[in-house]
Amino acid sequence: MTSPGRTEHLVLPGVLTAAQATETVAGIRAVQREDGAIPWFRGHHLDPWDHTEAAMALDAAGEHDAAARAYEWLARHQLPDGSWYAAYHDGDAGQPTDRSRESNFCAYIAVGVWHHYLATGDDMFLDRMWPTVYAAVEFVLRLQQPGGQIGWKREPVEAGDNAVPDALLTGNASVFHALSCALAIAEEREEPQPDWELATGALGHAIRSHPERFLDKSHYSMDWYYPVLGGAVTGAQAKERIEERWDEFVVTGLGVRCVLPNPWVTGGESCELALALWAMGESDRALEILQSIQHLRADGGMYWTGYVFEDKAVWPEELTSWTAGSLLLAVAALGGDEATTAVFGGERLPRGLEPECCQA
Template sequence: MSRIPDLPGVISSDEIVASAEHLAGLQTDSGMIPWWPGGHCDAWNHVESAMALDVAGLHREAERAYEWLADIQRPDGSWHNYYLPDGDRDMAVEDDKVDTNVVAYIATGVWHHWKCTSDRSFVDNLWPTVERALDHVLSLRKDDGLVLWAVEADGTRRWDYALLTGSSSIQHALRCGAAVGLATGSPRPDWVDAADRMCSLIANEPLAFQPKTRWAMDWYYPVLTGAIEGEAAKIRLADGWPTFSMEGLGIRCVSDEPWITASETAEASLAYASIGEFATATDLLRWTRSHRCPDGSYLTGLVYPDKVVFPEGETSSYTAAAVVLAADAIAGASPGSDLFVRSSLRPS
């Protein structure tokens, strides 16, 4: 049975619902969920918002989000990087390049929706969309098995490198897609094989990726997505903690600025939960409270020591969504709470 996450002293179930209702309030008639009212939308953060809606029981709103992606999917299985609200179908393209991690993430979302709802007919309908998306992503692999970060809209390979955070997310999406395939009677073991190859490179070949060590995501994302597990994951998080954490405040977006972002803080919380370190995960999520607004939205970032809001006045849908997903991962409330956290890691 699905429950709404409730973490006393951290975030209540009523606050979870308020954040989800804020996300639903951002959703346009077409189903698109922009970053803020009238703002742009990318498929990755759109899916993360849809997952948060499912956690709070707003399943129809989540379905509308996935249906929008299915409606606007390009013939090759991809989506452009950013869309803007423009009429009934929100088809105005702000940035037309194709980011492979953005394209892959629908598989993660659809698997999460299946876990939350057990709605076979809906997932059956979305399966072709998922399959086209992941097959397109894998068509952009390099010889070593990693996927190019991005290509131009016409397929031109302008960028010849892979990113660590994106590759970590893609391998997780491939495993989620394979799970959707099994659930719908369309197994894709080749996706699991591709994910295994990526994980081997993530764990053993750091020079295979374009250096982005300034960014917190490259620290925690291989752990969050299970690309690095066990003792190696614990060591990685411990090694990066002094660089990226500000005690009692949150996680720096970048290592050289006192800029705390609530999304990175919530995602780091997810990473700690994924290895069973729930006390640290809970502390991190508690630290996001300084970003919370009365309507359930979250300020994107605060710069210390003066708590300057940066970007100025900005709240972002993906930030609220990350907080909701982290709360669910810690509380083990919804059937989708084990998307990143194996049930066996939870205290009995």
């Protein structure tokens, strides 16, 4: 059920009218399965991170029952070690198609659960989901390396169940955000987690100060803006980071490139950059980015994943739930939705304890 008045946060000049917002929310609802799973689109796979992002968009629209069903799907499908598989088939959403378990995919439930709680104030939901969040965080932190960074994933059991120690900056920035939300949940429950605080502090320090601890993926725009979006990099350091590569990644009037040097702008990356800009206090630039990608809007209210501007062609020809979800979340932040602004507010979340060696 949609809460009265919730769509007012999803109306933004040049981006969404009230009718368009309603249409986009309905588009995501149409993708969601009866069991709560939200695949990329019907007939494609589900992954835990994008499933959660779509659920958060539903909460931003006041569709709290639908969002709760998405989190309950995750709780039912959590593996004994606290993880989830990287992908599940839409035709049978309980069957995995990729049995690796990625750290950022598994951590992100903490962001969604905290967002849902802030949107609803539902203490019983938080009580039900706490064991799921706790187990997921513990799985992720077992992949933390001595330098603070989090290893990418665990390989499938049939491949030896080996941990992959290589760390991805984007994934780690997402994990930092998730750990911050997990700490907020722990504080709300009055169940302090000092080990999580230390782990989060060490991870944040690695992101801010030790780029050599991560694989070089600097040609991807996500590695550029995600440390800001995830809250590890804030203030003057955030502004400097964004300005440094703005002209490389932002295509005026079209959106944000996914990867250099490809002439391909994508809706998800554009909306995430808008969220990062909002978190930095640059709402005007965030609005411009969101306005620039309305060429990706399709009939029915969903959004194409990307656009190859040299060919003037939509590619791939996919209307993904997570692209629409990222747009709704960015609009909700700019519109002042309290739960969304709290979750993506950067410095408003716990940031862990800085390692003693690095404290001023």
